Amino acid sequence: MSVWPAWEVRENEGAVTTAWFDVRLEFGDGARVDALAVVSQGRVRLEDVRAQPALSLDDLAVLADWIEDPLAEVSGAGPEPEPEAAGSRRARPAWPRGVEGRRLVAQEYRTAQERGVDPVLAVMCATGHSRRKSLRLIAQARDAGYLTPRHARR
Template sequence: MSVRHTWVVREGGATTSWFDVRWTFADGARIDALAVLCGDGVRVEDVRAEPALSLDDLSVLAEWLEDPLFEACVRPLADRPAAAPRRSRPARPGGDEERRLVAQEYRAAREEGADPVLAVMRATGHGRSRSLRLIGRARDDGLLPPRRARR
């Protein structure tokens, strides 16, 4: 199992962290999950599995996640010294270059069958609303096809 810290948002005194979790089994089966650590709890936002999980397996997934995610995520965060709140966002260009980056990430995610909005969020470090606005601007600039076919 691997756990990768994807991004952090600090607002006021609260911190919300997102983690990509991947299990790869010896028989070739794979489970990918997006887990969110917010306050005291861990929530699963997205799960993809090959082969697909049954409802019983999904109900047990939270138990599978709990201990490894706690060990990988909560303890390292608790062991860190307190720091001044700041937004953790990679340095990215703005304007035309940012819209080109958004279009590139969006198209790459679509080709891979992944969530394109989530890919843009990861690439830019912005939240969902800001990422959707950037995708819209990239569409307006002709870097992405229109969302719906015009009638």
């Protein structure tokens, strides 16, 4: 892994408030990940990621964990977790898997329909997943029988 400074923003007193870093991960099989990371107020955020071959969502979620410690060493400021999030490193809330998760997805979907709002957006907000993943969860809830079929079968 290679980390080098890209640019930084300083306050009037000369203290660095925000710093951007270029990060490169190269793997033995030829895969490569280039990222632009921001360190601000002790937190690491990814602004741009390019990977060859493309990363899965699970790999992308782990990417921040891979680069967090090297960035802290280079920037000189270790990340300070918030008190309520000290035990959790997940960016999105935990969502139950399996039957319980499907049942909750169906419940969110039906509640949104009753309120007249977009049910897919409601599932996205509840789970913290992307639109594609939320649609997949809704389809799984349909297949499990928690929601009515989308189209009438002929």
